[in-house]
Amino acid sequence: MNYSEFQLDPRLHAAIEKMGYTQTTPIQEQTIPIILENKDVAGLAQTGTGKTAAFVIPLIERILKSETDPTHARAFPDWKPFQCILILVPTRELADQINDNIVKLADGTGLKSFAFYGGTGYEKQKEALKNGLHFIVSTPGRLIDLYKEHHVDFKRVRAIIFDEADRMFDMGFKDDMKFILGRVERTRQLLVFSATLNFEVHNTVYQFGSEPVEINISRDQAKAENVKDAIYHIGNEDKPAQLLSVIKRVNPKQVIIFTNFKNNVDRIAHFLSANDIPAMGLSSLMNQTQRNNVITKFKEQNNLNVLVATDVAARGLDINDVDLVINYEMPQDAESYVHRIGRTGRAGKDGLAFSFISEKDVDSLSRVEEYTKKKIETQYLEDAEIVKDFKPMGREDFSFKKSFDARPSNGKGPSRGGPRSSGPSRDGGRPQAAAPRSNPQRSENERTGGPNGGPRREFKPGAPNTQTNGAGSGQAAHSKAVNGSKPAQNKFKPRNSNTEKPNFNKAAQSQIKPAAVVASKKSYRKGGSTSDSAGSTIKNFFRKIFG
The missing domain is CATH 3.40.50.300 (P-loop containing nucleotide triphosphate hydrolases)
Structure with a gap:
């Protein structure tokens, strides 16, 4: 279909020809007439199908008719100065791309457009709004910032467009979209374009009183x-x-x-x-x-x-x-x-x-x-x-x-279905605090062998296994350390670093394993193999328990 069949404003038609456009794409052929009739649209189309021009061209036409022939069927009813079209996009690059297309298509018409997003001059953006714009192309976050500082009046928005709406939902802009839609007049024209019109997109559109004409460009066409x-x-x-x-x-x-x-x-x-x-x-x-x-x-x-x-x-x-x-x-x-x-x-x-x-x-x-x-x-x-x-x-x-x-x-x-995030976990990647200790000094004694510290004492599996109140010598040595006296032997209670973790819980501290258990840990004393000695100690331990 040729653009001349739409009978557009001569200035707009000249800009289209200057860009080298002659024939419409499928999404343009189906969408342009519906937008010119002031109907809402939900368009399913991939990138590269010409969907930007599909909504920019008819909106420019409607504004031009509103300013030159207010009674025309294509004109926005009761169009006033400083009213505008709002286009929301998920990324800065897309904002620049759409703004560039608007500038080219509006060449010679006097219509003004500006792209708003974070990371650029804030004062320049405020100045552009102060001078008045016909098109505001923005990411949701920056637009809400400008609104909260009273630089944008959503009541002046006559049409709102969500481009790549599915991507906006995926990137976490759902609440921002609802925030903006809830403050724009219900009489506005709503246009939604998306690669996939999923349930969330449909639900949001209908939630705010729109019953759009759905346009589906098939996958083969996309x-x-x-x-x-x-x-x-x-x-x-x-x-x-x-x-x-x-x-x-x-x-x-x-x-x-x-x-x-x-x-x-x-x-x-x-x-x-x-x-x-x-x-x-x-x-x-x-x-x-x-x-x-x-x-x-x-x-x-x-x-x-x-x-x-x-x-x-x-x-x-x-x-x-x-x-x-x-x-x-x-x-x-x-x-x-x-x-x-x-x-x-x-x-x-x-x-x-x-x-x-x-x-x-x-x-x-x-x-x-x-x-x-x-x-x-x-x-x-x-x-x-x-x-x-x-x-x-x-x-x-x-x-x-x-x-x-x-x-x-x-x-x-x-x-x-996407790969997982490589970002921080819910705790922000911060190290977790250790469990509180009821007695820090006691824990330090257990770790170092006494309040004064000192080198770790080698544990000898062949040492006498004297019982004290039914407990092993390891427990006896530990009890002395807890009471503050310095034990004669076995200052340090060995633990298997591969299986045991230090536990500073009070209940856990009262359950000290007999020395024979920790004897299973290899001893690295000089000379000879220790496997037979350790094995013998373990056997003796189980004999004492089970008879």
């Missing part, structure tokens, strides 16, 4: 037909050589390498750079300035350029010249696989996507093939094509870890 994907069955230890070999064989213009481990990003990038393949890393461990610099360099360089990234870090990247995607590890969920390979084959160009499959990736591969309804081709490298002389990768390659030690960068936890 997966670009001009992307050829293939797999290589290979062990983890052979991945570095395979990575070099594939890149040198294909000789691509730009490459994105995905890894499930944020700690693996720099390791892979350094490995490639050390082997004469320029590479940069992009992960959540970087601050916003560093991330922006990496993305800018990756977009600007025209020579061989490799970007190593996690799912979350690469979310929202829109780079048309990427002709190869490599999955260094297979993603745990099928949706992330489609997102990854969607980084190539954009703007009508052909692309390649290769995945390294180790033994632990077999289940993930099955889920992807079931999701895409397509058997992925298996490829092999000839022995002559494999690079054998190269500088090795650092030994701490996190891909060698078991899958349950991993965390995907798509933000999903173990319950959703």
